[in-house]
Amino acid sequence: MELELRGIRKEFPGVVANDDVSLRVRSGETVALLGENGAGKTTLMNILYGLYTATAGTVLIDGEEVVFHSPSDAIKAGIGMVHQHFMLVPVFTVAENAVLGDEPTERLGWLDKRRARKAVRDISERYGLNVDPDAITEDLPVGIQQRVEIIKVLMREADFVVFDEPTSVLTPTEVDGFFEIVNTLKAGGKGIVFISHKLGEALEIADRIVIMRRGRTVAEVLPSEVTEEQLAELMVGRPVDLVVDKGRAQPKETILAVNSLSVLDDRNRRVVDGVSFEIRSGEIVGIAGVQGNGQTELVESLTGLRPSITGTVFLNGEDITTKSPRAIHKLAVAHVPEDRQRSGLVLPFTVTENIVLDSYYEDPISKGIQMDWSAARERAERLVEEYDVRTPGTEVLVSTLSGGNQQKVIVAREFDRDVRLVIASQPTRGIDVGSIEYIHSRIVEERDQGAAVLIVSSELDEIRALSDRILVMYGGRISGEFPGTASPTEIGLAMLGSTSEAEAS
Ligand SMILES: Nc1ncnc2c1ncn2[C@@H]1O[C@H](COP(=O)(O)OP(=O)(O)OP(=O)(O)O)[C@@H](O)[C@H]1O
Ligand SMILES: [Mg+2]
Incomplete structure (x- = not known):
């Protein structure tokens, strides 16, 4: 089978996140998608998964155009996605999570549960995942929780699986285990898209590497023909x-x-x-x-x-x-917290608001009891420039920034103090x-x-x-x-x- 994204364009207010992007993935191959923060990788995959509607362009499976209005359309067409932030219910068992959101056509009685447990066990065995269907999800290490997400995707019989930065939360041993799973999926005929910022990983796992920069695909290379340094330069557009x-x-x-x-x-x-x-x-x-x-x-x-x-x-x-x-x-004391979305940022606030989050009670941002918004905005604009935060402006909500750019906002705010x-x-x-x-x-x-x-x-x-x-x-x-x-x-x-x-x- 072959999956193709052809001429995809996606505009957000003030940004062209994808600009005429094309990408092909065949059954039995792993394509690594690399690119700097804000390059448009997640956006492209969200379009493929039916979460966003493209401004222009088409998705084709085996040459036939398909249109997805929602993730359930994409799932029906055989597309699976493992998001970076897992979407599991912590207090549920593995089996319960595996069937969650699968729009049960029957009542969720004990019979369905038994079927779910069996399905989890079968898939776990077939792909060597080693996951206990009865384990409570929150008790499992992150690497195993990720396998629960993979099981969910496989239970829905995906032909193509997208992993958006799957390794950033894994330990080195878990990464090895994850790569084994990817290779088993590939051997089983799945087509894989793998997004990562770790260039060595792309070189290790991918059959082909596609590089995006500022919304466009700028290069496609084979792992055997490039070094990490060359990949870095292709991504960023200068030697790193x-x-x-x-x-x-x-x-x-x-x-x-x-x-x-x-x-x-x-x-x-x-x-x-x-x-x-x-x-x-x-x-x-x-x-x-x-x-x-x-x-x-x-x-x-x-x-x-x-x-x-x-x-x-x-x-x-x-x-x-x-x-x-x-x-x-x-x-x-400056603090860059581990979990940026939970403790580093206020997502429904703007970039400026997040930058002055802790300093609004300090000079020169606070003028007595009044906020000095123009000083705040000035500081935000300077930091966006200095830290190369890719955003259409400082007055957009920080939640619309790409993952890496959100992290840069925190680092900039914390380091811009004595x-x-x-x-x-x-x-x-x-x-x-x-x-x-x-x-x-x-x-x-x-x-x-x-x-x-x-x-x-x-x-x-x-x-x-x-x-x-x-x-x-x-x-x-x-x-x-x-x-x-x-x-x-x-x-x-x-x-x-x-x-x-x-x-x-
Ligand atoms: N929902 C949204 N609303 C507005 N702008 C958005 C939205 N989602 C993404 N963008 C913008 O689209 C661009 C591409 O973002 P995307 O998340 O696809 O980048 P990415 O390549 O995945 O980056 P990262 O490596 O940091 O995850 C960014 O400029 C981002 O600000
Ligand atoms: Mg992303």
Whole structure:
């Protein structure tokens, strides 16, 4: 079978998101779709999935034009999509989620449930997915939840499956497992579209790579004929330095001192267990670790979002252990949160409003009790320019920006202040290589201006590229401390809980 998008155009107010884009996917092949933030990848896939109507252009399956008015039309035609933000109900079982939204023609009695469980088990076996139909979804690791989404797609008998940035939330082991699944799907005759900002992944998994820039397809290459550097240049339109350029750290006085900190998660498990460390002015400390080892709760506690049960946190000698998020923020702490849509942005607000979100009570944006909107807009316009946020303007809702551009808004807002401490979780998740280069250079600049910087990332490459010192978290504790120059193998061992390496260093 062959799926074809031909001459697709999509206009939004002030933007042409897709401009005469064509793309073909055949059964049994994986096409990687790459492109900078805002290039139009998600828009194109949303058109294919019946979520958006194209301004012009057609979709064809085996040469026959098809018209989708909704996702259910697309599903009927054999198109499946796994979105980046999963659409699962956390308290439902896997089987319940798998049939959800499938417009049950019968009552949802125990018989249907039994059928759903069997279908999940069959598909799980056939594709080696290893998913228990009776498991409660929220208890499953992210990688398995993603498999539930895949099962949903397969139960609807998709011939073509679109994955929009499927790997950004996965651990390296989960990525390997995911690639195996993709290859099994491909071998089973599915056609795959794979969107990612990780160029190495595209080179590894794709049969063909299609590159978009500013709403158009600008190149199509085979993985065997390009390097990561060449891909980066094709995407961004200029050479990109994939290595962070930074001088030696000059650590000075201690800014952040964490002592014997313990924190509970939402289910009262002690997921941070007696953690102690310090960060000095002028150094970047990276926390590496497989996600789910307490990093999230540690950062929430440091930024005032989650109480601790033992221990203390001092900032510049001041006890901030029980302070509120706003009080901590006012002490010149920048925070780039892990979940941008939940805690970083107010989606129904404009770009300008989001940029002044925390500073509306500060000069020069606040003039007494009045907001100075023209100052706010000026700041927003400057930051949009500086951080290359692709948006038709600063007065559009931030929810209409592409995923990566939303992330840039947060980073810009947080870094555009005089800060003593930067806490950044997954700072470049979903961001294209060109903008990663810029954000990394800004992080190094903050360090060189004397800030203490804490980076939490599940990307070992990012941790190693930025950090002057690396702490590894495992099972709620610091399982190792390494210089920034340590090898991935050494760090990797500590990430799996081996402490011998750490003691040796
Ligand atoms: N619902 C919408 N309303 C208005 N503009 C939109 C909407 N959806 C997307 N856009 C605009 O269309 C352009 C393309 O966005 P799209 O989400 O397709 O980019 P992308 O290539 O997926 O980027 P990213 O890598 O950051 O996810 C952007 O300029 C974005 O602001
Ligand atoms: Mg996108």
